[in-house]
Amino acid sequence: MLLLGASGxxxxxxxxxxxxxxxxxxxxxxxxxxxxxxxVRRARSEGVQAGVARTGLLLQDPSSQTVxxxxxxxVAFGCENHGVPREQIWPRVQxxxxxxxxxxxxxxxxxxxxxxxxxxxxxxxxxxLRPRLLLLDEPTAMLDPAAAxxxxxxxxxxxxxxxxxxxxxxxxxxxWLPHVDRVVVLAPGGGVRADxxxxxxxxxxxxxxxxxxxxxxxxxPGRPQRGPRTGPRLLTATGLAVxxxxxxxxxxxxxxxxxxxxxxxxxxxxxxxxxSTLALALAGLAAPAAGRLAASDELAAGAGPLPHRWRARTLxxxxxTVFQEPAHQFVAANVADELAVGPRLTGxxxxxxxxxxxxxxxxxxxxxxxxANPFTLSGGEQRxxxxxxxxxxxxxxxxxxxxxxGQDGRTWAELVALLDELRGEGVGICAVTHDAELVDALxxxxxxxxxxxx
Amino acid sequence: xxxxxxVLSSPTGVDTGAPLARANPSAKLAVALVLSLALxxxxxxxxxxxxxxxxxxxxxxxxxxxxxxxRRGWVLVVAAVPAGVFTAxxxxxxxxxxxxxxxxxxTTGSAAAGLALVLRLLAIGLPGxxxxxxxxxxDLADSLAQDLHLPHRFVxxxxxxxxxxxxxxEEWTALGQARRARGxxxxxxxxxxxxxxxQLFALLVLxxxxxxxxxxxxxxxxxxxxxxxxxxxxxxxxxxxxxxxxxxxxxxxAATAAGVAAGxxxxxxxx
Numbered sequence: 249m250l251l252l253g254a255s256g257x258x259x260x261x262x263x264x265x266x267x268x269x270x271x272x273x274x275x276x277x278x279x280x281x282x283x284x285x286x287x288v289r290r291a292r293s294e295g296v297q298a299g300v301a302r303t304g305l306l307l308q309d310p311s312s313q314t315v316x317x318x319x320x321x322x323v324a325f326g327c328e329n330h331g332v333p334r335e336q337i338w339p340r341v342q343x344x345x346x347x348x349x350x351x352x353x354x355x356x357x358x359x360x361x362x363x364x365x366x367x368x369x370x371x372x373x374x375x376x377l378r379p380r381l382l383l384l385d386e387p388t389a390m391l392d393p394a395a396a397x398x399x400x401x402x403x404x405x406x407x408x409x410x411x412x413x414x415x416x417x418x419x420x421x422x423x424w425l426p427h428v429d430r431v432v433v434l435a436p437g438g439g440v441r442a443d444x445x446x447x448x449x450x451x452x453x454x455x456x457x458x459x460x461x462x463x464x465x466x467x468x469p470g471r472p473q474r475g476p477r478t479g480p481r482l483l484t485a486t487g488l489a490v491x492x493x494x495x496x497x498x499x500x501x502x503x504x505x506x507x508x509x510x511x512x513x514x515x516x517x518x519x520x521x522x523x524s525t526l527a528l529a530l531a532g533l534a535a536p537a538a539g540r541l542a543a544s545d546e547l548a549a550g551a552g553p554l555p556h557r558w559r560a561r562t563l564x565x566x567x568x569t570v571f572q573e574p575a576h577q578f579v580a581a582n583v584a585d586e587l588a589v590g591p592r593l594t595g596x597x598x599x600x601x602x603x604x605x606x607x608x609x610x611x612x613x614x615x616x617x618x619x620a621n622p623f624t625l626s627g628g629e630q631r632x633x634x635x636x637x638x639x640x641x642x643x644x645x646x647x648x649x650x651x652x653x654g655q656d657g658r659t660w661a662e663l664v665a666l667l668d669e670l671r672g673e674g675v676g677i678c679a680v681t682h683d684a685e686l687v688d689a690l691x692x693x694x695x696x697x698x699x700x701x702x
Numbered sequence: 703x704x705x706x707x708x709v710l711s712s713p714t715g716v717d718t719g720a721p722l723a724r725a726n727p728s729a730k731l732a733v734a735l736v737l738s739l740a741l742x743x744x745x746x747x748x749x750x751x752x753x754x755x756x757x758x759x760x761x762x763x764x765x766x767x768x769x770x771x772x773r774r775g776w777v778l779v780v781a782a783v784p785a786g787v788f789t790a791x792x793x794x795x796x797x798x799x800x801x802x803x804x805x806x807x808x809t810t811g812s813a814a815a816g817l818a819l820v821l822r823l824l825a826i827g828l829p830g831x832x833x834x835x836x837x838x839x840x841d842l843a844d845s846l847a848q849d850l851h852l853p854h855r856f857v858x859x860x861x862x863x864x865x866x867x868x869x870x871x872e873e874w875t876a877l878g879q880a881r882r883a884r885g886x887x888x889x890x891x892x893x894x895x896x897x898x899x900x901q902l903f904a905l906l907v908l909x910x911x912x913x914x915x916x917x918x919x920x921x922x923x924x925x926x927x928x929x930x931x932x933x934x935x936x937x938x939x940x941x942x943x944x945x946x947x948x949x950x951x952x953x954x955x956a957a958t959a960a961g962v963a964a965g966x967x968x969x970x971x972x973x
Contacts, residue, residue, distance in 0.1 A: 267922050296927035305922035311869060312915035315862050315923075317840050324934035326923030337934045359868060373923060493875050533879040564885030575908060576873075576880040579900055593885035623907055637884065 249430045250446070251417050252462050258434060259417040263383045266415065267305045268292030299330045304379030308386035308654070310366035319345075319361075319369055320354025326377045344376035345369075348402050362520035364395030371399065375406060382407070382414040389419075389654050392518045392682045400424060419656050422465045433457065461658030468685070470661030472668030476692045479509025482547040482645050482676045483530065483555070487539035490522060490529040498537045499525040500697050507645060509546070512667065512677040514687045517697030523680040524572065524649050526697070530678055531569040531647040532556045547644055565594040568638035570648040574630035578622040583614055583633060586622050590641040608636045612666070628659040635666065645676040652683045664689050716836055720765025722946060723836035727845040729943040730837060733950030734829040740954035741826050744968055747818035749961030754825040756953040764832050775831040782823035790816030825957075829950075839864055841937070848937040855926055862920065866912060873908050877901050 251259050264270055268288040286294070295302040307313055316322040323341045332340065341354070348368040352361075361369060367387065374382065384403065388396035404427045407414055418424055431449040435441040442453045450457070450464055458464045489501035499522030507513055507530070515523050528534040529541060532555025542553045543566075551562045558566070571577055580586040587608055591601035609615045612632040617625065622633055631651070638646065646667075652660050667690055671677055681687060687694060716723060722730070737757070741750055761771070789812065791802070796811030843861040847854040878901065881887065886897050921927070961967030 264918065269918060269921050293927045296924040297930070301924065303922075305919075307915060307919055307922075309915055312912050313919040314865070315916070315920055317838070317865060321840055321934065325920075325925075328932050328934055329924035329926075329928065331928060331930045331932050334932055334934060334936065337932070341934075358865075370919070377923065528879060531883060533882055560882045560887035561885045564883065567883075569880070569883035571876070571880050571883075573876070573908075575904070575911075576876050577884060578904065579881065579884060579886065590885055641885070 249413070249415050249432060250421065250424065250428045251415055252421070252431060252433045252457065258438075260385050262434070263305065263385050263415060263417060266381070267303045267383055269305070296330055299332055301326070301330060301377035301379040303381045303383050304374035304377050305383040306367075306371055306374050306385065306387045308389040310363050310370060310390055313370040313373075314358045314361075314366060315373075317358055318354065319350070319352060319356045319358055322358055322369060323373045323376050326373055330377060340376045340378075341372075344372040347375055347406060348372045349398065362518075364391045364398075364519040367391055367395070367399060368402075371402065378410070380412055382412055384414065384416045384418075386418055386654065387416075390519075393684055395519055396682075397423070400427070403427065419463055419654070421463050425465065433462070436460070458657065461656035463657045463660075468689075469657035470664060472664055472689055474668050474672035476512065476671060477510040477674070479511070479674050479676070480546045481506055481508055481544050483507040483541070483543050485530070485539065485541050488526075488529065488536050488541055489538035490525045490534065491537040492525050493534065498522070501538070503539070503695075503697075505695055507676045507678055509644060509676045510671055510674045511692045512671055512679065512690050513693045513695060514691035515678065515680045515695045515697065516682070516687060518699050521697040521699055523697055527569075527647050527649045527678070527680045529556070531567050532558055532563050533569065561593050561595070564590055564643070565641050566643055567645045567647060568641065568643035570634055570638055570646070570651055572649040572653065574634035575623060577634050577637060580622070582619050582621060583625075584609070584618040586633060586637055587640050590637060594641050604640055608640060612636045613662075627654055628656060631655060631659060632662070635663070639670075643675070646670065646678070648677070648679045648681075650681055650683075651679060652681065652686050660686075716770055717765035717767075718836065720763055720836075721942070722760065722763045722832075723765035725946045726849065726937065726939055726943040727833075727837045727842040728849050729939070729946045730833045731842070731846075732947050734833050736947075736950045736954050737829050738826050740958055741822050743970060744958070744961060745815075745818055745822065745970060746961050746964075746966035746968060747814060747821055748964040748966045749957045750818055750821035750825045752960040753953060753957035754821055754828065756956060757825060757828050760949070760953070761832075764836060766832060766835055770835065771831070774835045775828065778824060778827040778831060782820045782827070785823065786816040786820035788816075789819050841935075844933060844935050845937040848933055849939050854931055858925070862916060863913070866909070866916065869912060870905065870909055873912075874901070874905055877904050877908075 251262065261270070266288060268291055291302050314322055315325050320338075320341055323344055324337050327337045327340055345354075348371050350365070350368055350372060352365075358366070358369065367390065371387070382403070387403075388399055391399060400423060403414070406412070407427065414427075416424060416428070425446055428446050431442070431444065431446045432440060433442040433449065433453065442449045450466075454464045454467060458467045458469065463469065483506070485503050485505045488503040488505075489498040490503075491498045503526060505513065515526060517523050525534070529536050535556045541555065543551075543555050547566055549566065551558050551566065555563060555567060578586060580589055584605060587605040588601060591604055596604070609618055612635065614629065614633060614636060617629060622630065625633060635651070651663055655663070664686065667677055667679075671690075677690075679686065679690070718724065737753060741753060790808050791806055791812070793812035793815045795807065795809040797809050799807050799809050800813060801808045839861060843857045846852045847857045881897065881901060887894075958967060
């Protein structure tokens with residue numbers, strides 16, 4: 249069963265509720281939530297006492313779900329909590345790891361796994377419990393297309409083999425359709441808007457769903473209008489190698505690329521190929537491990553050819569970076585101040601700065617949130633704000649790390665339109681992404697990094 | 703700036719098959735505690751020196767080579783030596799003046815106090831370094847819960863929280879880079895201090911959020927719902943572990959005896 253709905257309609261909360269994890273003291277509850285005719289919280293605690301897992305919940309962020317230091321122990325963790333006898337635990341662990349196609353032994357350190365491997369490990373931890381109902385909350389959001397595809401196939405096979413049920417929350421509907429036999433759409437204010445087989449639901453409600461930001465199959469959320477234009481070279485990398493901070497071995501090496509004003513380069517590649525590390529170097533936030541990265545006079549405007557040596561203010565006025573995690577970038581107590589920080593630091597006069605802040609609030613639909621704390625915004629709002637803060641200093645070059653991850657169709661379309669507009673204004677764009685649709689919609693050039701050596 | 707996650711990571715450069723490295727983690731913890739207790743009771747150099755020598759003699763059975771030991775224990779030396787030097791220079795003077803003039807001088811009394819401080823810090827710290835270097839945190843948690851019967855919810859929560867430290871170290875780096883991208887940095891010492899404050903606040907917000915997700919993931923896998931729990935990795939106390947604890951007690955007793963015999967041992971509170 250696929251659970252759909254606009255951002256903020258409570259899909260994730262419902263999943264946690266089904267898992268029996270909502271605390272009645274921290275929120276209001278109306279109505280009943282039952283599993284096999286037993287209230288969910290009782291179903292959970294009785295199930296654990298009896299050694300039976302009623303539900304197995306998989307969350308979207310792989311790095312926050314790992315509990316223990318060794319892979320085998322991590323998969324065994326749930327079985328131990330359910331009081332499964334020791335002699336049964338290890339066969340179950342091995343079986344679950346085989347089911348997800350995990351390539352390493354039980355003693356492998358969990359800190360050495362890539363995002364895709366971690367997500368498979370988390371799925372194994374859920375499968376080892378042999379849950380009757382799988383609850384998947386955007387399980388492929390952080391995975392590259394190949395890893396996401398593998399995870400979908402594993403889930404499909406497990407459901408076929410075990411006969412377990414599944415409730416899935418996912419923005420990108422299409423690749424999951426072969427495994428889906430029922431779609432339920434939550435209405436934003438509460439209640440259910442539609443419930444039925446996928447073909448029927450999408451035929452009847454397709455248009456309003458798309459307007460709500462659901463990715464309806466066959467209805468791409470919008471296309472850029474302007475396209476690229478030719479502009480001067482901004483940044484050139486020759487034989488560039490980049491390493492994660494503290495690591496000796498480079499995450500990516502021998503990279504040759506050029507970033508031009510008015511064009512968009514997409515950097516793709518599997519999890520762990522060093523895409524984010526490369527983005528940091530291109531953005532002047534990390535020194536290259538080898539090779540050369542040079543800013544043209546057009547971009548540097550008198551600041552020298554090496555971006556990582558620039559002063560922070562100089563950098564902010566020339567290269568804007570949008571991080572994967574928007575919360576990393578927030579420095580102020582409310583949205584309006586957040587936007588004003590950049591112009592103030594780069595020495596813009598207050599009147600122009602204020603006008604720019606108002607312009608951006610308008611352009612990115614953040615006006616009604618001007619006094620809100622950035623950390624309290626929804627995922628889509630945080631993403632728009634993080635892009636807006638970067639635009640406030642009018643950089644010539646924009647570096648974005650997974651700008652569309654976890655976004656619904658509406659925010660996605662807005663981002664694509666905005667980036668297209670900026671490109672038309674002569675801004676150079678470099679986007680690191682797994683999102684094939686984004687590459688398709690926006691990229692003028694594509695650089696594919698090979699799988700990492702690590 | 704990076705957080706010291708080295709000590710928390712699983713052992714590298716360590717011979718995990720060595721007799722003492724293989725011992726039950728709770729036994730190793732007991733030895734470290736017994737030795738600390740013996741050295742907290744007195745401040746004299748003879749007891750501390752004797753304990754340090756005996757611990758060093760036991761090192762070949764700990765599976766920790768000189769290089770691995772230095773890599774993990776250098777912080778201890780860096781902390782102990784300056785503390786000893788300052789005590790010698792500025793500590794309470796007694797006996798003949800050796801170097802300098804009052805108040806910055808070295809007397810026989812303050813030199814002895816300085817030396818004793820260095821030896822105590824090293825003798826207390828060394829067993830701790832050996833414990834941390836030769837023990838996987840997961841094994842320690844297993845042993846604490848199974849052998850000493852500490853509450854498993856508490857032990858496992860602490861273990862999971864420790865793993866989050868590594869994640870937070872990465873977050874700290876990312877936060878620093880994000881702030882530079884926004885134009886923060888190089889505003890003099892005061893500005894830098896304010897910046898670090900803001901960065902720390904952001905780290906706390908992220909840490910709370912990470913911890914919430916981790917707690918959800920743990921609860922979703924049945925953590926904390928049942929008082930009955932099985933253990934995939936059995937932890938047992940073997941006769942050898944008893945011998946290890948007795949060995950630790952023997953070192954503590956021998957060191958104290960040496961101090962008493964030399965007439966320098968004095969209970970801290972009565973000093």
